[in-house]
Amino acid sequence: MVGETGTGKSTLINAMINYIMGVRWEHKMWLEVTEIPEDQTESQTKAVTVYEVNAPSSPFVLTVIDTPGFGDTEGFDKDKRVSEALQQLFKSEDGIHEIHAVCLVLKGTDVRLHERQCYILDEILSLFGKDIVKHILLLFTYKEKQILPKRMKHFIKESLSKYVKNDECVSFSFDNCQSEYCDEEDRESYKTSWDNGVENFSKFFNHLDEINPKSLDKTEGVLRARKQLDASVGNLRDRIELAELKKRELEQTKTALDKFENYKEEQKNFQCVVDEPYKDLVPVNASWWHWTKRATRCKVCEENCHYPGCWWVSDLSWCSVMDDGKCTVCTGRCDYTKHVKDYNKYVIETRKVTKTNDNLKEQYEEKVGEKKSLMAKLEKDIQQMEAEKIRLVEKCYQCLEKLMEDALKCTCISSFIHLDFMIEKVKETGNQERVQKLEELKKRAIEENRGLFERLCAYVQQMKI
Known part of the structure; x- marks a missing residue:
């Protein structure tokens, strides 16, 4: 589960676990596994957390990997720590070695993709290998209906077409209202939310049941x-x-x-x-x-x-x-x-x-x-x-080339900061073919990350400090 801070990811995980544990409307209860901050723009999750749910009524064991929200006030340093923690989890002998899906949690009420979301989306996708592309699911929060409006379809087409074909984007919607407190007289008005949640999670897990798990070796x-x-x-x-x-x-x-x-x-x-x-x-x-x-x-x-x-x-x-x-x-x-x-x-x-x-x-x-x-x-x-x-320049270039071959997203901001240095040094070696290849990669990175370079410059300055 990955997404921007404030998309309601923690609430969605709680709802998912409640569904697996068999909690329903008539039980008049709500299980909270992850802490929900009062200010949804501030992520309370500081590290990657793995939840394993083995409910007696469930035909399978559910494992949820929860990542800290991307793009919050701690900035690039914390976002980089997410990749380090995931690598530790995927590398460890008793860690996670295969997954069924990478769920991008998006706020269904957004009307456009702003620059910070572009950065976050690129950084998230840069964590995974190319072989994971068909296992990406879109989970939209704060939405009651499964039908996506035209603006959201445009969002998917423009934002994810670089990685996933538009007809391969599988999405699910959740309203994230089940956990809200309500007085006794208002309880019936929330029943629809619960019923929709049960229906949507049923469709979601039926879809997961049809997916073969994917090894995380390349990732x-x-x-x-x-x-x-x-x-x-x-x-x-x-x-x-x-x-x-x-x-x-x-x-x-x-x-x-x-x-x-x-x-x-x-x-x-x-x-x-x-x-x-x-x-x-x-x-x-x-x-x-x-x-x-x-x-x-x-x-x-x-x-x-x-x-x-x-x-x-x-x-x-x-x-x-x-x-x-x-x-x-x-x-x-x-x-x-x-x-x-x-x-x-x-x-x-x-x-x-x-x-x-x-x-x-x-x-x-x-x-x-x-x-x-x-x-x-x-x-x-x-x-x-x-x-x-x-x-030394050759060794550095080979490392960058390996990344370009395997990464789902190799032109993200965190890779871009190396390109100018590499272009300058490869020019000094006289290898014009590689210089051209790097300059084309830089040009593509600029086109794909247009509008993000003020943030990049601030990051580079921060790293110098």
């Missing part, structure tokens, strides 16, 4: 790929920056060396000032409301492997960037036991240092007395730094 892979993409891009940005700074340092040394006309005779007097890159471990700028902003970092490679790290992980072998106990991000692919998650992260800084003949001798040994050989060695190191950067 879990999409969730993992998206997390690994985020982590890889963050890590690769640092490593590319470090490679570029090291290359600049070598070029500064080479330029200074080139000025010596007779290096063999003057080498004792050789010195030059260069910008030397180094890594520094600094505290994460985390406030009490941002307790999730901890970094998972490798102590061997001295790299940030996942920042912000998986908020739900206590055993780092379960972190999204780990595969069979090994890190998929850091340079050495180190074991998870070589990693730590805390409120510190590595940053790349530069400092002015003076290079002397002794420094070069220590670095290049016997070549130090021969200017030509030393220049060749410096040039080789520069080329190696450039090759390393190209390798």
